[in-house]
Amino acid sequence: MTLVVHTRADLAEVLTPTGPRAVVMTMGALHEGHAALMSAARSRLQSAGQVVVTDFVNPTQFGAGEDFDRYPRSLAADVDLCRRNHVDVVFAPDVNAVYGQEDSGVTVDPGPRGDILEGVTRPGHFRGVLTVVAKLMHLTRPTMALFGEKDYQQLVLIRSMTQSLDFGVEIVGVPTVRDPDGLAMSSRNRYLSPEARGRSAAIPAALDAGRAGASSGADTARVAARDVLETAGMDIHYVEVTDPDLGPAPAQGHARLLVAVTVGGTRLIDNCALDIGVGG
Numbered sequence: 199m200t201l202v203v204h205t206r207a208d209l210a211e212v213l214t215p216t217g218p219r220a221v222v223m224t225m226g227a228l229h230e231g232h233a234a235l236m237s238a239a240r241s242r243l244q245s246a247g248q249v250v251v252t253d254f255v256n257p258t259q260f261g262a263g264e265d266f267d268r269y270p271r272s273l274a275a276d277v278d279l280c281r282r283n284h285v286d287v288v289f290a291p292d293v294n295a296v297y298g299q300e301d302s303g304v305t306v307d308p309g310p311r312g313d314i315l316e317g318v319t320r321p322g323h324f325r326g327v328l329t330v331v332a333k334l335m336h337l338t339r340p341t342m343a344l345f346g347e348k349d350y351q352q353l354v355l356i357r358s359m360t361q362s363l364d365f366g367v368e369i370v371g372v373p374t375v376r377d378p379d380g381l382a383m384s385s386r387n388r389y390l391s392p393e394a395r396g397r398s399a400a401i402p403a404a405l406d407a408g409r410a411g412a413s414s415g416a417d418t419a420r421v422a423a424r425d426v427l428e429t430a431g432m433d434i435h436y437v438e439v440t441d442p443d444l445g446p447a448p449a450q451g452h453a454r455l456l457v458a459v460t461v462g463g464t465r466l467i468d469n470c471a472l473d474i475g476v477g478g
Protein backbone atom coordinates (compact mmCIF):
# COMPACT_ATOMS: atom_id res chain seq x y z
CA MET A 199 0.00 0.00 0.00
CA THR A 200 1.26 3.49 -0.87
CA LEU A 201 0.59 6.17 1.74
CA VAL A 202 0.50 9.81 0.64
CA VAL A 203 1.42 12.42 3.24
CA HIS A 204 1.79 16.19 2.99
CA THR A 205 3.01 17.40 6.38
CA ARG A 206 6.16 16.82 8.44
CA ALA A 207 4.08 15.40 11.28
CA ASP A 208 2.28 12.89 9.04
CA LEU A 209 5.58 11.90 7.46
CA ALA A 210 7.19 11.32 10.85
CA GLU A 211 4.27 9.08 11.79
CA VAL A 212 4.57 6.76 8.78
CA LEU A 213 8.37 6.36 8.78
CA THR A 214 9.43 3.02 10.21
CA PRO A 215 11.42 3.51 13.44
CA THR A 216 14.15 1.06 12.42
CA GLY A 217 15.39 -0.79 9.36
CA PRO A 218 16.77 0.43 6.05
CA ARG A 219 15.01 3.13 4.07
CA ALA A 220 15.61 4.37 0.53
CA VAL A 221 14.49 7.78 -0.67
CA VAL A 222 13.92 8.85 -4.26
CA MET A 223 13.69 12.65 -4.44
CA THR A 224 11.70 14.08 -7.33
CA MET A 225 9.99 17.24 -8.47
CA GLY A 226 7.01 15.17 -9.66
CA ALA A 227 5.91 14.89 -13.31
CA LEU A 228 7.13 11.33 -12.92
CA HIS A 229 8.14 9.14 -15.86
CA GLU A 230 9.88 5.82 -16.49
CA GLY A 231 13.22 7.33 -15.46
CA HIS A 232 11.79 7.87 -11.98
CA ALA A 233 10.24 4.38 -12.05
CA ALA A 234 13.75 2.99 -12.63
CA LEU A 235 14.93 4.81 -9.47
CA MET A 236 12.04 3.33 -7.48
CA SER A 237 12.65 -0.17 -8.72
CA ALA A 238 16.40 0.14 -8.05
CA ALA A 239 15.50 1.28 -4.53
CA ARG A 240 13.19 -1.68 -4.00
CA SER A 241 15.64 -4.23 -5.31
CA ARG A 242 18.50 -2.86 -3.17
CA LEU A 243 16.35 -2.92 -0.05
CA GLN A 244 14.62 -6.25 -0.75
CA SER A 245 11.25 -6.50 1.00
CA ALA A 246 12.63 -5.51 4.41
CA GLY A 247 12.99 -1.77 3.91
CA GLN A 248 10.82 1.25 3.23
CA VAL A 249 10.84 3.16 -0.08
CA VAL A 250 9.92 6.84 0.19
CA VAL A 251 9.41 9.15 -2.79
CA THR A 252 9.43 12.91 -2.26
CA ASP A 253 7.39 14.94 -4.75
CA PHE A 254 8.17 18.64 -4.40
CA VAL A 255 8.84 21.37 -6.96
CA ASN A 256 11.56 23.24 -5.09
CA PRO A 257 11.36 27.00 -5.74
CA THR A 258 14.88 27.75 -4.49
CA GLN A 259 16.59 25.90 -7.34
CA PHE A 260 14.85 27.93 -10.07
CA GLY A 261 16.31 31.25 -11.17
CA ALA A 262 14.35 34.34 -12.16
CA GLY A 263 12.72 33.77 -15.56
CA GLU A 264 13.07 29.97 -15.33
CA ASP A 265 10.11 27.58 -15.52
CA PHE A 266 9.08 27.27 -11.84
CA ASP A 267 5.52 28.48 -12.50
CA ARG A 268 4.92 26.31 -15.53
CA TYR A 269 6.86 23.25 -14.28
CA PRO A 270 4.42 20.32 -14.80
CA ARG A 271 2.54 19.25 -11.65
CA SER A 272 0.65 15.95 -11.75
CA LEU A 273 0.35 14.54 -8.23
CA ALA A 274 -2.50 12.07 -8.97
CA ALA A 275 -0.60 10.51 -11.89
CA ASP A 276 2.61 10.56 -9.83
CA VAL A 277 0.95 8.63 -7.01
CA ASP A 278 -0.38 6.07 -9.52
CA LEU A 279 3.14 5.49 -10.84
CA CYS A 280 4.46 5.16 -7.27
CA ARG A 281 1.73 2.60 -6.48
CA ARG A 282 2.62 0.56 -9.54
CA ASN A 283 6.24 0.59 -8.36
CA HIS A 284 5.49 -0.54 -4.80
CA VAL A 285 6.52 2.69 -3.12
CA ASP A 286 5.58 2.73 0.57
CA VAL A 287 5.30 6.49 1.17
CA VAL A 288 4.90 9.54 -1.06
CA PHE A 289 5.81 12.79 0.72
CA ALA A 290 4.26 15.69 -1.21
CA PRO A 291 4.67 18.80 0.94
CA ASP A 292 3.86 22.39 0.01
CA VAL A 293 6.50 25.15 0.11
CA ASN A 294 5.54 26.18 3.62
CA ALA A 295 5.91 22.63 4.96
CA VAL A 296 9.48 22.51 3.65
CA TYR A 297 10.73 26.04 4.26
CA GLY A 298 8.40 27.48 6.91
CA GLN A 299 7.58 31.18 7.04
CA GLU A 300 10.94 32.66 7.97
CA ASP A 301 13.98 32.75 5.72
CA SER A 302 17.04 32.27 7.94
CA GLY A 303 19.37 32.69 4.96
CA VAL A 304 21.13 29.44 5.92
CA THR A 305 21.87 27.31 2.84
CA VAL A 306 24.31 24.64 1.66
CA ASP A 307 27.24 25.98 -0.38
CA PRO A 308 28.04 23.56 -3.24
CA GLY A 309 31.64 24.78 -3.52
CA PRO A 310 33.38 25.66 -6.80
CA ARG A 311 31.88 22.75 -8.75
CA GLY A 312 28.50 24.41 -8.33
CA ASP A 313 29.65 27.30 -10.52
CA ILE A 314 30.73 25.33 -13.60
CA LEU A 315 28.63 23.70 -16.36
CA GLU A 316 24.97 24.16 -15.27
CA GLY A 317 26.08 26.68 -12.66
CA VAL A 318 27.24 29.11 -15.37
CA THR A 319 23.75 29.52 -16.84
CA ARG A 320 21.92 28.80 -13.60
CA PRO A 321 23.71 30.67 -10.78
CA GLY A 322 22.43 29.57 -7.38
CA HIS A 323 20.78 26.44 -8.81
CA PHE A 324 22.94 23.94 -6.93
CA ARG A 325 22.75 25.90 -3.68
CA GLY A 326 18.97 25.46 -3.96
CA VAL A 327 19.28 21.78 -4.89
CA LEU A 328 21.69 20.88 -2.07
CA THR A 329 19.71 22.84 0.49
CA VAL A 330 16.45 21.07 -0.32
CA VAL A 331 18.16 17.67 -0.61
CA ALA A 332 19.70 18.19 2.84
CA LYS A 333 16.33 19.18 4.28
CA LEU A 334 14.52 16.25 2.67
CA MET A 335 17.18 13.86 3.94
CA HIS A 336 16.73 15.13 7.46
CA LEU A 337 12.96 14.81 7.16
CA THR A 338 12.94 11.32 5.60
CA ARG A 339 16.03 9.95 7.45
CA PRO A 340 17.09 7.45 4.74
CA THR A 341 19.93 4.95 4.81
CA MET A 342 20.19 5.31 1.03
CA ALA A 343 19.18 7.90 -1.57
CA LEU A 344 19.00 7.25 -5.31
CA PHE A 345 19.51 9.88 -8.04
CA GLY A 346 19.58 9.62 -11.83
CA GLU A 347 22.85 9.94 -13.72
CA LYS A 348 20.99 12.16 -16.20
CA ASP A 349 21.60 15.07 -13.79
CA TYR A 350 25.23 14.10 -13.43
CA GLN A 351 26.55 17.33 -11.92
CA GLN A 352 23.74 17.20 -9.35
CA LEU A 353 24.65 13.59 -8.49
CA VAL A 354 28.35 14.48 -8.02
CA LEU A 355 27.50 17.46 -5.82
CA ILE A 356 25.00 15.54 -3.68
CA ARG A 357 27.54 12.77 -3.17
CA SER A 358 30.14 15.36 -2.24
CA MET A 359 27.79 17.10 0.22
CA THR A 360 26.83 13.89 1.99
CA GLN A 361 30.48 12.83 2.27
CA SER A 362 31.89 16.23 3.27
CA LEU A 363 29.15 16.88 5.81
CA ASP A 364 28.97 13.29 7.14
CA PHE A 365 25.32 12.60 6.38
CA GLY A 366 25.86 8.85 6.69
CA VAL A 367 23.56 8.23 3.72
CA GLU A 368 24.62 5.99 0.84
CA ILE A 369 24.22 7.78 -2.50
CA VAL A 370 23.37 5.55 -5.45
CA GLY A 371 23.56 6.78 -9.06
CA VAL A 372 21.13 5.07 -11.44
CA PRO A 373 21.77 4.92 -15.21
CA THR A 374 19.72 7.23 -17.44
CA VAL A 375 16.56 5.80 -18.98
CA ARG A 376 16.19 6.67 -22.66
CA ASP A 377 13.40 6.75 -25.26
CA PRO A 378 13.82 4.36 -28.22
CA ASP A 379 15.67 7.04 -30.23
CA GLY A 380 18.09 7.57 -27.33
CA LEU A 381 16.73 10.85 -25.90
CA ALA A 382 17.13 10.84 -22.12
CA MET A 383 13.77 10.85 -20.31
CA SER A 384 13.09 14.16 -18.58
CA SER A 385 10.01 15.88 -17.21
CA ARG A 386 10.93 18.84 -19.43
CA ASN A 387 10.64 16.73 -22.61
CA ARG A 388 6.91 17.43 -22.44
CA TYR A 389 7.63 21.07 -23.37
CA LEU A 390 9.03 19.94 -26.77
CA SER A 391 6.99 20.44 -29.95
CA PRO A 392 7.01 17.41 -32.32
CA GLU A 393 9.57 19.23 -34.47
CA ALA A 394 11.86 20.00 -31.52
CA ARG A 395 11.39 16.47 -30.16
CA GLY A 396 12.55 15.08 -33.53
CA ARG A 397 15.65 17.29 -33.55
CA SER A 398 16.51 16.31 -29.96
CA ALA A 399 17.70 12.91 -31.17
CA ALA A 400 20.91 14.77 -32.09
CA ILE A 401 21.78 14.87 -28.38
CA PRO A 402 22.26 11.10 -27.89
CA ALA A 403 23.85 11.01 -31.36
CA ALA A 404 26.39 13.57 -30.11
CA LEU A 405 27.14 11.39 -27.08
CA ASP A 406 27.66 8.41 -29.43
CA ALA A 407 30.07 10.49 -31.53
CA GLY A 408 31.93 11.53 -28.39
CA ARG A 409 32.25 7.92 -27.25
CA ALA A 410 33.50 6.93 -30.70
CA GLY A 411 36.17 9.67 -30.60
CA ALA A 412 37.30 9.02 -27.03
CA SER A 413 40.04 6.55 -27.95
CA SER A 414 41.85 9.48 -29.64
CA GLY A 415 41.59 11.74 -26.59
CA ALA A 416 39.27 14.09 -24.71
CA ASP A 417 39.52 16.89 -27.28
CA THR A 418 38.60 14.59 -30.14
CA ALA A 419 35.60 13.34 -28.16
CA ARG A 420 34.46 16.88 -27.36
CA VAL A 421 34.85 18.16 -30.92
CA ALA A 422 33.07 15.10 -32.38
CA ALA A 423 30.09 15.63 -30.05
CA ARG A 424 29.96 19.38 -30.74
CA ASP A 425 30.02 18.76 -34.53
CA VAL A 426 26.89 16.63 -34.32
CA LEU A 427 25.04 19.27 -32.29
CA GLU A 428 26.16 22.07 -34.61
CA THR A 429 25.13 20.15 -37.71
CA ALA A 430 21.69 19.69 -36.15
CA GLY A 431 21.47 23.47 -35.62
CA MET A 432 21.34 23.24 -31.83
CA ASP A 433 21.83 26.23 -29.59
CA ILE A 434 24.80 24.85 -27.60
CA HIS A 435 25.42 25.95 -23.99
CA TYR A 436 28.37 23.65 -23.40
CA VAL A 437 30.04 20.45 -24.53
CA GLU A 438 32.68 19.45 -21.97
CA VAL A 439 34.78 16.44 -21.07
CA THR A 440 35.75 16.13 -17.39
CA ASP A 441 37.02 13.46 -15.08
CA PRO A 442 34.26 11.53 -13.23
CA ASP A 443 34.33 14.12 -10.39
CA LEU A 444 34.00 17.07 -12.82
CA GLY A 445 37.70 17.97 -12.64
CA PRO A 446 39.94 18.37 -15.72
CA ALA A 447 39.68 15.62 -18.34
CA PRO A 448 42.34 12.92 -17.96
CA ALA A 449 44.80 12.09 -20.75
CA GLN A 450 43.75 8.48 -20.28
CA GLY A 451 41.07 6.68 -18.28
CA HIS A 452 37.54 7.29 -17.05
CA ALA A 453 35.88 10.56 -17.97
CA ARG A 454 32.48 12.14 -18.49
CA LEU A 455 31.10 13.93 -21.54
CA LEU A 456 28.44 16.50 -20.61
CA VAL A 457 26.28 18.58 -22.93
CA ALA A 458 23.60 21.24 -22.57
CA VAL A 459 21.59 22.71 -25.44
CA THR A 460 18.39 24.61 -26.03
CA VAL A 461 15.98 23.03 -28.49
CA GLY A 462 12.83 24.95 -29.47
CA GLY A 463 13.10 27.06 -26.30
CA THR A 464 13.65 24.10 -23.95
CA ARG A 465 16.99 23.56 -22.23
CA LEU A 466 18.06 19.91 -22.24
CA ILE A 467 21.12 18.28 -20.65
CA ASP A 468 22.67 14.86 -21.10
CA ASN A 469 25.95 13.07 -20.42
CA CYS A 470 27.72 9.75 -20.72
CA ALA A 471 30.79 7.94 -19.44
CA LEU A 472 33.88 7.91 -21.65
CA ASP A 473 37.06 5.87 -21.62
CA ILE A 474 39.74 8.25 -22.87
CA GLY A 475 42.65 6.85 -24.83
CA VAL A 476 41.47 3.26 -24.53
CA GLY A 477 40.84 0.89 -27.46
CA GLY A 478 39.89 2.48 -30.81
Ligand code: PAF
Pocket residue numbers: 223224225254256259327330331349352
Ligand atom coordinates in the same frame (compact mmCIF):
# COMPACT_ATOMS: atom_id res chain seq x y z
O1 PAF B 1 16.48 16.12 -9.68
C1 PAF B 1 15.47 16.67 -9.18
O2 PAF B 1 14.33 16.35 -9.52
C2 PAF B 1 15.68 17.78 -8.15
O3 PAF B 1 16.77 18.57 -8.44
C3 PAF B 1 15.73 17.25 -6.70
C4 PAF B 1 16.95 16.37 -6.48
C5 PAF B 1 14.47 16.45 -6.39
C6 PAF B 1 15.82 18.42 -5.73
O4 PAF B 1 14.71 19.25 -5.84
